[in-house]
């Protein structure tokens with residue numbers, strides 16, 4: 001229920017209609033902001049030209065020169081303005097004002113040390129990039145001033161483990177890191193070593209970690225481009241809780257990352273099925289050749305484990321596949337000789 005409360009708060013925050021209020025991001029025309037050694041560059045995506053537009057930072061206000069060309073992606077620098085405009089790299093409030101005959105009255109971008117900002121200041125070489133028409137921003141290590149923003153250039157990882165206060169891994173703990181358009185959760189589950197990996201846009205994430213019998217824990221994490229945040233989440237749990245049993249109503253099949261991985265002699269693969277079912281676990285090489293059948297039988301609902309001890313095969317990457325009459329899940333593992 002606490003997760004739903006958080007969702008509600010965020011929804012209210014994002015949907016405020018008045019851009020002049022303290023909404024940190026409301027983006028129609030602001031597209032990308034980068035700081036250089038000598039100043040700043042701001043990319044705008046004007047729908048109907050820039051005539052009569054002006055920009056306000058925390059300390060200055062400046063009109064755009066009427067000669068600024070109208071293009072799909074306009075790069076604004078100090079030279080584009082009729083008077084100086086200081087933008088503080090450590091944090092500022094940047095408003096773009098547009099004459100009222102245009103579709104949207106203006107934009108506000110708040111970042112860094114400015115009160116209420118949810119976007120940290122961009123590190124050197126990075127820009128704050130905004131996905132157009134959406135309340136979605138990220139740090140881009142390959143800024144594209146004058147060209148469309150490319151989110152695929154700005155991804156990072158959270159590499160985490162979830163344990164109880166005794167340091168025992170929590171298996172199947174839910175790590176919620178986003179929400180889909182319908183308000184549903186987007187999450188990963190920890191594997192048999194309590195480990196999880198999230199690969200996502202380089203932006204602040206709010207993680208919410210939930211495991212049955214344990215106290216929920218939420219935190220804000222910054223993902224930087226091409227970087228990995230290493231994280232240990234410790235939950236307070238009832239004594240003896242180190243697995244998160246699937247609820248009887250669960251209808252999902254889970255195939256966890258093998259542990260250890262990479263491995264040299266044996267590795268354990270955990271998986272969970274929602275009902276009693278005939279299932280098969282097989283190992284394939286990357287060309288799709290069957291290497292070994294690990295299991296082929298009917299098993300009851302719940303969490304199971306199987307151990308694989310490769311014999312007579314070369315080191316390399318292999319695939320392990322869980323097949324049931326209605327599902328197939330595959331993961332990779334690394335066998336070292």
Ligand SMILES: [Ca+2]
Pocket residue numbers: 031032043073143144145146147148149150
């Ligand atoms: Ca751009």
